Amino acid sequence: MKKRAVVLLSGGLDSATCLAIALSRGYDVFALSFDYGQRSASELLAARAIGLAAGIEKHLVIPLGIGALRGSALTDHQVAVPEQESSGIPVTYVPARNTVFLSYALALAEVSEAQAIFIGVNARDYSGYPDCRPEFIAAFETMANLATKSAVEGCPIKIEVPLLMMSKAEIIKSGTALGVDYTSTVSCYQADMNGRACGLCDSCRFRRKGFFEAGLPDPTRYQST
């Protein structure tokens, strides 16, 4: 039987590369994306396009219901709302993000009998997020292997993080070597409905710098062009 992996696919540059790496390692891939409200529509379209381009047949989009959580939490903390908004927390912010994503991936791994979960976290460029660190990933894997019947009964699950220590330029070079077309990927925090990037946000600047340092043309579709 061919080995199988669940790959978390956001529609961004990192997860598109992660998908290509999983395929290059011979996995039959079940892609998993999340719908957490309208603002993520262009990301989801990008995720679909990337999956189709890679020939993925199984791609699941799970509605996350995180809007309810955010809304409720904010209702309960009315004083904090304006401050939080003005300090620039994006509307797509998901609390305990990678824990929630990986938990659904674990559920899908259980029902689809996958041996691995690929997630495109990176500890170098985004070191501010605790759930992108190697120690978090290791702790999640330990927990996951105590959580499900299949894992306990001798089919352990591996959390694969191939991009963990790569620079953005290294990620882009790896993906390009594997044939990834980055044109349809969306990294921008405020992409428009057609997936065109603002060119100004942190994510856009990281990405542009990555292509520059990789010595490759930037195929990103910007809103001004």
Next chain:
Amino acid sequence: MKKRAVVLLSGGLDSATCLAIALSRGYDVFALSFDYGQRSASELLAARAIGLAAGIEKHLVIPLGIGALRGSALTDHQVAVPEQESSGIPVTYVPARNTVFLSYALALAEVSEAQAIFIGVNARDYSGYPDCRPEFIAAFETMANLATKSAVEGCPIKIEVPLLMMSKAEIIKSGTALGVDYTSTVSCYQADMNGRACGLCDSCRFRRKGFFEAGLPDPTRYQST
């Protein structure tokens, strides 16, 4: 500031007791329930009733989107479907269940600044589930304390499992002593829309035996009465 806890509230006997214990320990409680499709409607109504009876002001119901996951997995394993159905896996079965529930609870704990998460797991009566064991809970807590900004920055989260080693009779006695009215709780795997129990399934038999061994009248509303 009053200490706060997220309490997972399913509408069953165990989680109703767990809620009463959290309140008795002085926590301001944010209750959390999940909607995973129509069959859980009577459980959700029970959860609402239990929360209201306990004076809980903050109660969040998150749509789980797990139906999509199940459906997709089944689509991908068409041969296995009839066998799985006949072997009695309930439609409310959630893969990697406690991992997914606790991950949302962690997200809610992060945004609501809670110090604890209460979950009514029990390793004695349901020892078949790997995610009800103490080692799973300990591993989840370790992971959770590496996952969020607040936990990493000195406000660790504690996973509280007060029912872990109790028998069903001990749970019922504890809850009764704390004033829990078990009439509105729903434990039955196939309760009707009014929350009345079948009296025949495993869960009903465990529950009935619990009241008997506790020496307390069984207030369960059965479908035949």
